[in-house]
Amino acid sequence: xxxxxxxxxxxxxxxxxxxxxxxxxxxxxxxxxxxxxxxxxxxxxxxxxxxxxxxxxxxxxxxxxxxxxxxxxxxxxxxxxxxxxxxxxxxxxxxxxxxxxxxxxxxxxxxxxxxxxxxxxxxxxxxxxxxxxxxxxxxxxxxxxxxxxxxxxxxxxxxxxxxxxxxxxxxxxxxxxxxxxxxxxxxxxxxxxxxxxxxxxxxxxxxxxxxxxxxxxx
Amino acid sequence: xxxxxxxxxxxxxxxxxxxxxxxxxxxxxxxxxxxxxxxxxxxxxxxxxxxxxxxxxxxxxxxxxxxxxxxxxxxxxxxxxxxxxxxxxxxxxxxxxxxxxxxxxxxxxxxxxxxxxxxxxxxxxxxxxxxxxxxxxxxxxxxxxxxxxxxxxxxxxxxxxxxxxxxxxxxxxxxxxxxxxxxxxxxxxxxxxxxxxxxxxxxxxxxxxxxxxxxxxx
DNA sequence: ACACGGCCATATGTATACGAAAGGCGCATT
DNA sequence: AATGCGCCTTTCGTATACATATGGCCGTGT
Numbered sequence: 001x002x003x004x005x006x007x008x009x010x011x012x013x014x015x016x017x018x019x020x021x022x023x024x025x026x027x028x029x030x031x032x033x034x035x036x037x038x039x040x041x042x043x044x045x046x047x048x049x050x051x052x053x054x055x056x057x058x059x060x061x062x063x064x065x066x067x068x069x070x071x072x073x074x075x076x077x078x079x080x081x082x083x084x085x086x087x088x089x090x091x092x093x094x095x096x097x098x099x100x101x102x103x104x105x106x107x108x109x110x111x112x113x114x115x116x117x118x119x120x121x122x123x124x125x126x127x128x129x130x131x132x133x134x135x136x137x138x139x140x141x142x143x144x145x146x147x148x149x150x151x152x153x154x155x156x157x158x159x160x161x162x163x164x165x166x167x168x169x170x171x172x173x174x175x176x177x178x179x180x181x182x183x184x185x186x187x188x189x190x191x192x193x194x195x196x197x198x199x200x201x202x203x204x205x206x207x208x209x210x211x212x213x214x215x216x217x218x
Numbered sequence: 219x220x221x222x223x224x225x226x227x228x229x230x231x232x233x234x235x236x237x238x239x240x241x242x243x244x245x246x247x248x249x250x251x252x253x254x255x256x257x258x259x260x261x262x263x264x265x266x267x268x269x270x271x272x273x274x275x276x277x278x279x280x281x282x283x284x285x286x287x288x289x290x291x292x293x294x295x296x297x298x299x300x301x302x303x304x305x306x307x308x309x310x311x312x313x314x315x316x317x318x319x320x321x322x323x324x325x326x327x328x329x330x331x332x333x334x335x336x337x338x339x340x341x342x343x344x345x346x347x348x349x350x351x352x353x354x355x356x357x358x359x360x361x362x363x364x365x366x367x368x369x370x371x372x373x374x375x376x377x378x379x380x381x382x383x384x385x386x387x388x389x390x391x392x393x394x395x396x397x398x399x400x401x402x403x404x405x406x407x408x409x410x411x412x413x414x415x416x417x418x419x420x421x422x423x424x425x426x427x428x429x430x431x432x433x434x435x436x
Numbered sequence: 437a438c439a440c441g442g443c444c445a446t447a448t449g450t451a452t453a454c455g456a457a458a459g460g461c462g463c464a465t466t
Numbered sequence: 467a468a469t470g471c472g473c474c475t476t477t478c479g480t481a482t483a484c485a486t487a488t489g490g491c492c493g494t495g496t
Contacts, residue, residue: 011449041250042477053451064286068374076478090374093323094316101315106455156286156308156385160378167374187467236480260447271481276448293488294448 019056040077083171100205107204114151122174129182237274251391258295318423325422330368347400373424
């Protein structure tokens with residue numbers, strides 16, 4: 001688990017809340033596939049690793065359990081979740097229902113600077129794909145999908161979508177997607193961006209729906 | 219705050235986890251309007267009230283904060299949230315996007331016994347409306363809307379909808395809806411149920427969409 | 437009388453202590 | 467040798483202790 005090493009005591013000027021830091025660390029590490037599936041974390045173990053007590057770890061666990069990133073295994077132990085195909089289907093249903101609507105809205109209301117942001121994200125995505133860094137590419141994918149509700153200031157939709165993306169990510173964790181898939185995803189994102197830039201609501205919704213149908217995990 | 223009284227020590231055979239119990243208690247009390255808006259809870263205060271220490275209260279607060287039922291006020295104090303009109307608009311958007319889709323699915327797949335469940339819920343709703351018990355009626359409203367994803371075993375949609383309903387509830391907290399509104403809501407629910415019972419997907423989706431458009435908080 | 441400054445009261449954030457529950461392992465018995 | 471019983475280890479759930487920050491309040495000086 002690279003990037004997840006014991007941290008001594010917490011050197012001085014770290015003003016960030018421990019519990020939030022633990023949450024972010026764990027979330028990133030898990031979604032980046034740095035734990036083997038089914039790994040049994042444990043409040044004490046993780047706390048020792050990160051140099052904090054059980055209390056903040058416990059809070060982080062609670063949140064990750066709520067989001068379905070962790071699950072309770074036997075003997076109350078928390079383990080890395082392993083989304084079922086049924087759950088995947090639920091995620092697809094919700095994304096199909098939400099994201100085209102958001103894209104339609106975005107085409108109506110979105111600011112040009114936000115379109116620029118999306119273009120920037122895709123530049124990063126292309127670079128990540130070229131470098132073969134699948135995690136970085138998927139990070140960009142998340143950024144792309146999340147930027148749309150963010151630009152609309154739809155905090156709720158952004159939060160919901162963030163959960164859905166995390167579970168999607170968990171499900172494809174470990175799979176090593178082919179370059180063609182990444183290329184196709186990027187192309188579909190570009191199509192969505194074009195529709196948004198053109199301010200064409202229906203085209204944006206359709207492009208997003210097509211993207212979801214085309215690249216949904218199965 | 220009726221129904222939210224100090225509880226001595228916890229009499230014997232209560233096997234339920236304290237933190238979960240605190241969460242449920244607080245959630246119910248808040249959504250039933252038993253706290254004045256802006257009331258400053260406080261871990262110690264609530265803990266004393268319920269006869270538990272700060273630890274479980276803290277967990278409950280964290281969860282309620284996540285759901286937007288509580289919000290952080292000045293000085294890191296947690297207060298009862300007061301959803302903004304913008305947030306209400308977001309909720310409406312998401313419900314409009316999700317619930318008709320769920321209704322359509324339900325018309326395709328839903329079991330007859332679940333339709334019976336829905337009818338049962340509406341019987342309770344009518345009784346609550348007749349008794350003038352708005353909270354009980356709204357509880358039935360929540361049950362109705364939540365039963366659809368539950369019947370489909372769509373845990374994610376159910377969870378998301380549960381959050382949306384809670385915030386909706388918070389927003390209308392304190393308003394004393396006219397009887398005609400309750401009657402109309404009940405009638406619209408019946409229409410949805412008829413479409414579900416008939417197994418007519420489009421009619422179900424349309425009826426749900428019409429219901430949301432007609433009875434959305436504004 | 438008003439303004440400024442320091443103390444205090446109280447809240448949260450984190451760490452630790454304590455108790456309970458649940459498997460795992462070993463020993464004894466048949 | 468197999469099986470059943472019981473201790474033990476480990477982990478969680480809760481309580482409490484400690485550290486830290488922040489706003490209020492009071493006293494004093496002008």
